[in-house]
Amino acid sequence: MYTAKDLANWFLAHESMTPKKLQKMLYYAYAWTLTLTNEKEDDLSNKLFPEKFEAWVHGPVVPEIYQEYKGYGYTNIPKCESESEIDIDNKDIKSILDQVMLVYGKFDGNDLESITHQEEPWKEAREGYGPLDSCSEIISDETMYKTYIKRIA
Template sequence: MRSNFDVFNIADWFIANDSSMTPKKLQKMVYYAYAWTLTLMNDSVDNLKNKLFDAPIEAWVHGPVVKDLYQRYSNYGYNVIDSNDLSHQDSLDKIKQNPDIEDILQQVNDVYGGYNANELESITHQQFPWQHAREGLSPLEATSNIITDEDMYRYYVSQES
């Protein structure tokens, strides 16, 4: 399964399913959905062909960020995103057509949806994929370093046991 989705389809699902979705929280939810999909839909770190979307995830100061998604919703600042402001009106239907992906999104929402953006930021900062991508940087240093699929897969597979 190569990705049939783009990052905006996934973002739309989270926005439609969480009335407290701010841009920062959305970034973390999309990150976890991507990482969980890598972990659950691939059998080996050597063959990570099943991905949720193709956009890179960068290790910004406040945690994992998809730059295009940041640009799309940055005008909201720290405010909740209007649930009518979806990128693609067909996103929810498209996801419903793939029950495995919808199930992963629901699981991620069940596990992380109760946290606010600052709590999710703190959680990602304690995890290896973000830390590794920021290795050698000061806490407030900007970067576009990518959080690798391999780091995500290895870390989250190790958390399952």
Template structure:
């Protein structure tokens, strides 16, 4: 029991930037694709483990869910691809659950481009609920509710 507690203390919790770098380790991609893959990783982790993957939220922007910190970090790339990363962040390497989620999300959604992922996320209830009657072109900084995310993705997993 003590070893388990000590091990848990030594595992660093990932940040949104760590998760992004883990996806970028798999391929170079546009900021839009990266945002959506991070959103799916966050969503499925929340549904499966009932806790947040990282301590940030996603907002219901016009082009789908966006994490503002990731947007700020990668906005200079615009529609161009962000270069591939060489190394996995330590917080990902040492956390099997997180690695598995990233691998599963990439296996399921990695073949899609940013626009296809945008289309998918905009069809889903958590994004729609956060937009709350806004027109498709209206900007929003509304946070997508974690309970909406959790319940929606629990339902998706049950139907698999």
């Protein structure tokens, strides 16, 4: 298992991006790893990293990653030097990360925020909260799995 910071470094070794986009890239990497490496929703032991996503106003957020990069605001975090890139030694995980870059990497942070706002995991965690209400509800791994497995079944 990796850490969210490991994966943030992996994404930032590939391109410069805003903190918002980085959060959403981490979210989709986590969600698709959860979906593609587990057999059923009641045994989700394969996870990309241990940190959890909270359903914030602007979409899924790992608070530790937010704290790390919040100083960049709406500007791009510089691309990391390749030496800081984590070596992804699991070929299945590497393939998922490459696919996430290919599919979601073409969008900016605002586009990805809009996409996550239309999906069940974020909406379910935000239930009962207004659009601008602060929220630290955890986005359910089970709901992520159930949502994304439908796209490949």
